[in-house]
Ligand SMILES: Nc1ncnc2c1ncn2[C@@H]1O[C@H](COP(=O)(O)OP(=O)(O)O)[C@@H](O)[C@H]1O
């Protein structure tokens with residue numbers, strides 16, 4: 001039997017901090033086995049969008065659906081149980097725990113045996129195998145990012161939200177990270193990713209969303225955004 005392909009739909013959400021609205025009606029949708037990249041200038045609300053989807057800040061208007069079910073303003077634990085995982089931009093590992101303990105923390109909501117999933121994470125990130133008993137905070141930045149993504153994979157998510165997974169990494173490390181993200185997609189996971197390395201990210205994405213001042217400026221295929229001169233001039237400086 002073919003597995004159901006889940007969909008996540010964000011419709012016109014308004015959210016922010018206290019009285020201040022940062023997102024002013026943002027929409028985005030994704031299916032499993034897709035990579036959707038969110039690009040836009042600093043302060044556009046990209047991280048706020050991720051936090052809103054994950055139930056970390058209240059949504060004042062608009063709706064979020066997981067398939068046909070509304071999940072707007074569900075608590076984060078219930079959102080995780082639906083199969084949505086999140087890797088924040090910063091503070092995304094337990095620095096005083098070992099690599100393996102970090103992965104175990106990622107599985108805390110699972111009642112079944114997660115060892116197979118841990119092996120899958122080690123297959124995705126073989127560099128972590130020999131580091132499994134090392135304190136995560138002592139690893140390189142790239143390896144810490146692997147731990148963070150690996151931890152988020154431990155619930156076997158249907159969707160994973162990645163906030164700037166390549167920030168601060170060397171070119172070699174960000175290439176490895178992008179490759180691993182493509183593998184995660186082929187495992188059947190939908191990836192929503194905020195990225196500063198916008199060109200590289202759009203090359204591997206099915207769709208890109210340009211977010212400016214808390215509004216959708218443009219949503220299109222990765223390829224067509226790469227060919228859009230306005231977008232390249234405005235947002236696609238930097239690498240490559
Ligand atoms: N915890 C917070 N409290 C108040 N304002 C915040 C908080 N986090 C972010 N902001 C503000 O929200 C806006 C969008 O931030 P953010 O979503 O982090 O942007 P981006 O990720 O696109 O750079 C910025 O003006 C930022 O100063």
Ligand SMILES: [Mg+2]
Nearest residue numbers: 046047048089
């Ligand atoms: Mg951000």
